[in-house]
Amino acid sequence: MSEAVLVLNSGSSSIKFGLFDISAAEPTLLCKGLLDEHEAKPRLVMKSPAGENLFETHREVSDADSGHLFSDVLGFVEDRFGGHRLRAAGHRIVHGGPDYSGPVELTDDVYARLEALSPLAPLHQPRCLEPVRTIAAIRPDLTQIACFDTAFHHSMAPPASRFAIPRRYDERGIRRYGFHGLSFEYVGRRLAEIAPELAARRTVVAHLGNGASLCALRDGRSIDTTMGLTPLDGLVMGTRCGTLDPGVLLYLLQHENMSAEDVQHLLYHQSGLLGVSGISADMRTLLASREATAREAVDLFTLRAAQQVAMMATTLGGLECLVFTGGIGEHAKEIRSAIGERLGWLGVRIDAAANDAMRERISGSDSTVDVFVIPTNEELTIARHCAALLGMGA
Structure with missing residues (x-):
């Protein structure tokens, strides 16, 4: 059987x-x-x-x-x-x-x-x-x-894994963990299948969806990522704020008389694309909208993504490969194009026809960075892990 x-x-x-x-x-x-x-x-x-x-x-x-x-x-x-x-x-x-x-x-x-x-x-x-x-x-x-989702990022080491707070908190587990690891693991393995030499390249994977984060990959291992202790950090997301000045939290608690629960609800449920646009958390709705606030939300999303790709490239010491995945990364050609334009100074050139056609490789002939669109498959990654734990063929 x-x-x-x-x-x-x-x-x-x-x-x-x-x-x-x-x-x-x-x-x-x-x-x-x-x-x-x-x-x-x-x-x-x-x-x-x-x-x-x-x-x-x-x-x-x-x-x-x-x-x-x-x-x-x-x-x-x-x-x-x-x-x-x-x-x-x-x-x-x-x-x-x-x-x-x-x-x-x-x-x-x-x-x-x-x-x-x-x-x-x-x-x-x-x-x-x-x-x-x-x-x-x-x-x-x-x-x-x-x-x-955090397991893949256990390969991160200081300083990338640390917060600049007293180290006694790091010893209690208050550190940067990262998320979307099952997706990043799948993409890293898929890159190696496309071409074995890609696995060794300095790669940033952009998992863009309602939740979104980046991962700096080298030799199939996570070197850095944009999420930290919780899934709130990093990129702008559907209803989550991403990177935020900690002083904003202090102000909300001390001067807006918000409770910790109120702040949590604000940051997880009312911020991100929804908060900036006042319209929707769905990127498809915002791209179709003519409202100025929708455009502002999309612009902030692509700006933050490009900024943090550059941050990941700093950790890697360069950028040789960029991969888009996740619901937005796989389906929103406008977002890929906008992020690519912002990263032109890093050598990223996206071929418009390949991007429109949703091809696997979308980098232009003049791009010094290989750019891919790779649909993620977290379920297959989980099945592989289960098979291995059960002592089966995988």
Whole structure:
């Protein structure tokens, strides 16, 4: 009997699924799905790798809360793919803190340690852990595995990993961790597949989406990144502020009489593209808008991205390769073009026709920097980690 893992990638209001055969050297996608909780009746859709609808259901919120939708997923998988033994469920967990630099089995002790990290990722960590608890109640015999967004960045070393605060806080784990590591890991491996020599180049990967960050890569390892202790730092994001003068926080607390909870809500939910534009957190909406504030938000997004690409290039000692990934990075040609123009002084030249056609390589013939668009695949990265932990072919 073939072996399979179910991968869960939890977002703020949806969960992506992927069922992978892990019997061979490389995991193979058997089906993929989405649990969309935007509506009053959460919708579960399962599709073939080619996109054909295989299964769909809606349930009341109360039913979803009791885990029935996860029962539907497990039931569908076992009915449709009965020739595969489900070995484990693999989860994307946003924060692994200082202790976890690789995938681990989710025991009660590990779960408690990860739950304690929720203040460092209040939007993401509870959301990632919720399916773990639900599946444990439905299938207590099923192995569950945590794969961390922070793990890839454990290769970062001082000074890149430090804050300029008393070092006793660094010793307590207050340091720069970085996120989107599963995406950066996938892109680094894909670059090596395109051309082995690319892996050794001084590369900046731009994961641009509702959450956004950059990673400085060398020899497939993370050297620096734009996010820090939490997923708030760095680039402008959909509703998150990115880099912010700490004095702003002091002012809000001391002179606007805001509570810590109010400030947290402001920085996570009301800032970024939404806050600057006053219109939307969705880049597609802003690019289509004629409002001046929409243009201001887009300009700030591309300026901050270009500035921090240059910052990553400083850590690397140069820039030889630039990769766009993530929802915006993969689909918004205008954003890629604008960032490329701002980086012209670093030798970046984007070929307009290649960019418009969404080709994999979009650098112009006169560019001294190789520029790529590589769709990310966090679910495949998680499946690889699960297979390795389970002692399978990958």
